[in-house]
Amino acid sequence: MSTPAEKSAEALNRGQELHQKGLFDQATRAYFEALKLAPADHAPLASLAAVQYELGNYTGSALYSEKALRLLGNDQEADSRREELHLRLAKSYALSRSLDNARNAVAKLAASAEREALESSVALQSPAMAATQLRTKVLDEVPRTKPAYQNEPEYCAIGLDNAEAAYDDDIALSTAERLSWMFAGVGDARNFYRTLIALPNGEARTGRERQYHFTLVDLNPAVFARNLISLELLSDLDSMLEGNEALACLIYVFVSQVMPPFAYTKLQEAISSLLQKLEDGNPVNAWVYVPESQRPAICHHLRLWQQNLRGKYTTKQFRLWAQEQALRQKLEKDGEFSVPPGCQEDDDKFDEFGIMMPNDRFLREHESELKQLLEDYSSGKGTSEQIEDYVDQHWKLNVTLVDLDFDEFKDRQGAGSPDMPAHPTLVFHMLHPGEVEDTARAAEGKGFMACFEVFFRCVAFSLDALKSRLTVEVAVSEMNDYLERLRYDVLPSRQGGKQGTLDPSTFPKAYDRIHLSNIPDYVGGALSSFIYATPALKPKSSLSSSVLLNNSAFEDYQQFLAEYTLLGDTKSIEDNFRVQLRDDSPSFMDWEEMEMSDYTNWTKVAPATLSPANRMSRSELESFIHRHLLKVLLPYPRDPDDIDCVYTPLNPTIIFRLVAHLHSVGYPAHWLSDILERILQGTVATTVRAPRQAVEDPGSVSQSYPSLNVSLKPWLAEMTTLGALWQGLLPFGLLFENFLLPALSSIREYHISFPLCPIESQNRPHFMLVFWNEDSGSHPGSNLRDTLLDDENSDGSEKAKAVRESGVWVLTTYRWATKTRTASFWLRSDEVETMRGSNWSAALWRSDTWNQVTPWVVVSKEIVDGEQWTT
Known part of the structure; x- marks a missing residue:
């Protein structure tokens, strides 16, 4: 025994x-x-x-x-x-x-x-600065994406999708006393309005009254200048009664390209009222929170609108552009949308004259001369030219459609007219998806104005019913930046004091719904959504997004997911990002019938930690990280003029964020430390390759190749600098020697400027800095990627290997100032001094075409020292 x-x-x-x-x-x-x-x-x-x-x-x-x-x-x-x-x-x-x-x-x-x-x-790992201080500085100073050459934020004031309420049975049945939504890329706020409309009905159905918080996020302060005008006009329920001038003004601001003088007068009154509140530091109203730090930028645009866009445009220009764009839209949507009942006459007049007609009351009280001209025209006594001349002389621009700052860039690009709202018929269908007949009946066949009055009166009544329990938070911010700062409680916009009864310290840090619009198209797709937005959700809550920029570039949603996550199947994505694809997403009934321009919903899964059985093996994990790294460093060439171009905007900072995420879902820190160590040594043994096609698919991301040592030396100065900045922010310690990373005190900001040159597609986030050791020989040819690539398809000559080893450095993590053509970046000073002491040049290149953009400048003459990272 x-x-x-x-x-x-x-x-x-x-x-x-x-x-x-x-x-x-x-x-x-x-x-x-x-x-x-x-x-x-x-x-x-x-x-x-x-x-x-x-x-x-x-x-x-x-x-x-x-x-x-x-x-x-x-x-x-x-x-x-x-x-x-x-x-x-x-x-x-x-x-x-x-x-x-x-x-x-x-x-x-x-x-x-x-x-x-x-x-x-x-x-x-001994901290050189407190973690919160370090994180704030990294978020302030280190961009998460490659820059575009033109960095003025695009003005997207006009919505492109159907207005849908971010309110469903799951959220209605929540036991929370406060429900919260975030709308990113809020645009004209149509989805926010639709959600507001749904809440009183939801309360009636469930028998529960609750607190509601909405965070509205957009990169361009002009968007909020326009939306605050709308909220100012909506804030008084009495002003929303049928036939009221403020309600008419709101409709013209939201729907129309030009407006009659009485509406323009109301618009200017609203702008003046807003400016006084914002400039005096007063609350806009009891339920809207506008951070003090963001008010000056919003006021800047309001003042420009007070000045009638400095006389840059005429009513005639806007009216003709409206007709042109609207006709094109109707042709594109031929047969999809019928004219709402009772609106045929207004529809015809818009097609003919490019204006949305006032209702009968406003024609009588404010536009008697136009009324007579229309009657004369109908009876054959007058001409269409007389009507057009009258409108061009007396009607006013919808000034809120123009951001003069962004307009300046469009002028340089020769990009033509500002974006105009869609044809009123299309706007009506987008505001009332599935409700066109009911809404038209409610409008009693009185034309477009009456139809839009129905919508905005519903919004106003909801606001009146909810405003004692409602908070609307304005956030001028890039979406992912806001989400990451929210996660770590370092949001500048919430550092201010109370405004009236609104206290930003009580605002939510996790949301019941996050609506991302189509912003992920521009900032890293599904990968960015899962890395940044999912942590800001409550467990079992959902985020939604659509694909509008480039949806025809993808055969199906599986390819879309493969391109951004580099995982080949939905289960792997759900496991590794702790999300679940909702089968009630509007975007599909099944994969074959998917409409990628509609919204797809993902639910946050709890608990957050993967079991060992469900996580990738150690070698699979390493290949997964290498695949992301090589895609970031060596994206496949793409045509910047392709309207369906799939952006590759991410820079190497995503690797550190991805590693932190992978640890949070259960991957051991010593695995991740070892993977980072080998990357920061400058050569990795890997079975994956840099992308070999413009858009990845489930097959390509699952492809394995013979193990090969791939040199990362051209990016090593950038990667080790980022490693030093991030090592104090990772949720785990590192097991490699400190000689791999520079001390924080040795990292300095540098600036380098370039001469003016003509550049196409300036707004694509595909620009990079290239430093070239002139002692390595002639500059790279027309395709830098061939020089940097280190695999079976690369130049295997000894000269090419020597260049990759010490002849070229690439930097994609930098800030760009368009007006001065200056790149600013943080880099380890020993490497910069090496360049200064040798014969190095720098130029701006593109990572989509892999072609040179600017002439070479001499580093030792042009580089300028900035401050040290720590002092």
């Missing part, structure tokens, strides 16, 4: 076999069985420490290591086992950032190269 010690040894051996197979749960049970049979034996505890370490549970690993060391005591014959336990203990503490404990454990190790490396690693 076996003794307890023999049974323990048998269980221990069984556990080790299971451990080797990656069956960690079964191995753990076997180790506990061995421990129960031999509680004085250190071996089961040491094995438990090993398996917990492999699972990424470094606290558990340290606990078992400490217990095993106590059992070993001072046994001189156990020195090697003691050393192994101290080593695992030191690594566990270092990875979990328990630095004092890590130092103590390292001190007990025998002198060795491994001890020196761990000492160096622990020293690397």
Whole structure:
């Protein structure tokens, strides 16, 4: 009969076999069985420490290591086992950032190269600045995407999609006392308005009154200048009664390109009222929060609209552009949308004259001369030219359609007229999807004005019913920047004090719904949505987005997901990003009938941690990160003039954010540390390749190649600088020596300017800085990618290898000032001094065409020192 010690040894051996197979749960049970049979034996505890370490549970690993060391005591014959336990203990503490404990454990190790490396690693993690201060500085100073040559934010004041309420049965049945929404890329706020309309009906159905918070996010302050005008006009319910001039003004602002003088007068009154409140620091009203820091930018656009766009445009221009664009829209939508009942006459007049007709009352009271001209024209006594001349002389521009700052860029590009609202018939269908007949009946066949009155009166009545329980927060911000700052509680817009009863410290940090519009098309697609937006959701809540920029570039939604996530199937995406594709998404009934321009919804899955059985293997994880890295560094060439161009805007900062995310869902820190270490050494052994097609698909992202050593030396100065900035922000410690990364105090900001040159497609986020060692020989030819590529398809000559090793540096993480043509970037100073002391040049290149944009400038003459990262 076996003794307890023999049974323990048998269980221990069984556990080790299971451990080797990656069956960690079964191995753990076997180790506990061995421990129960031999509680004085250190071996089961040491094995438990090993398996917990492999699972990424470094606290558990340290606990078992400490217990095993106590059992070993001072046994001189156990020195090697003691050393192994101290080593695992030191690594566990270092990875979990328990630095004092890590130092103590390292001190007990025998002198060795491994001890020196761990000492160096622990020293690397000693904070040079507080984590919040570091994160704020990184978010302020280090861009997350490549710059466009033109950095004035585009003005997208006009919505392009059907207005849908972000309100469904799931959110209606929530038990929360406060519900919260975020609308990013809010545009003309049509989805926000639709959601407002839905709330009183939802309360009536559920019998519950609640608090409601809306965060409206857009990059361009002009968008909020326009929306605040609408909210100003909506804020007084009495002004929304049928036939009221303020209601008419609101409709003209929202729908029309030109407006009659009475509406323009109301518009200017609203602008003056808003300006006074914003400039005096007063609340816009009791339920709208406009951060103090964002008011000047909004006021700037309101003042320009007071000045009638400085006389740049005429009513005739707007009217003719309206006709041209509207006719094109109707032809494109031929047969899709019928004219609403009772609106045929107004529809015809818009087609003929390019104006949305006032209703009969306004014609009588304010436009009697136009009324007579229309009657004369109908009876054959007058001409269409007389009507057009009258409108061109007396009617006014809808000034809110123009951002003069962005207009200046469009002028330089020869981009033509400002964007105009759609044809009133199309706008009506977009505001009332599925409700056209009912709404037209409610308007009693009185034309377009009456139809739009129905919509905005519904909004006004909802506001009146809810405003004591409603908060609307304005946020002028890039979407992903706002979401990331929200996650880490470093939002400048929420650092101000109260405005009336609104206290930003009480605003939500997690939302019931996040509506991303089509913004992901421009900033990294589904990958960015999952990295940035998912953490800002409550568990089991949803985010939604659509594809408008380039939907015809994708065969189906699976390809869209593969392109951005580089995962080949939906289950892998759901597992690794802790989301679930909602089968009630408007975008599809099944994959074959998918309409990518409609919205697709994803739900945040809880709990957040992957089980070992569902996560990628260590080698799969490394390949996944390499695939993202090579796509960022070496995107496949694309045509910048292609209207369906799929953007590749991400820079290497996404790798550190992706690594942090992967750790948060359960991947062990020592796996991720090892992967980062090899990247920062400048060469990786990998079975993946830089993209070999413009748009990835499930097959291409699953492709594996023979292992190959790929040089990353051209990006090493940038990657190691970013590594130094990010190592204090990662949620785990690093296990590599500090010589790989520069000290924060050695990182400095630099500026370099370039001569003026003609550049096409300036608004594409595909520009980069290239530094060239003139001693390496002639400059790269027309395609820099061929020079940088290091695989079977690259130039394998010794000269090409030498260039990749030390002849060229590429930088995509920088800020660009269009007006001065200056690039500003943070970089380790030793590498910059190397360039200054040698014969290096710099030029601006594109990463879509891989062609040179500007002439070369001499680095030693043109580079200018800025401040140090830490002082």
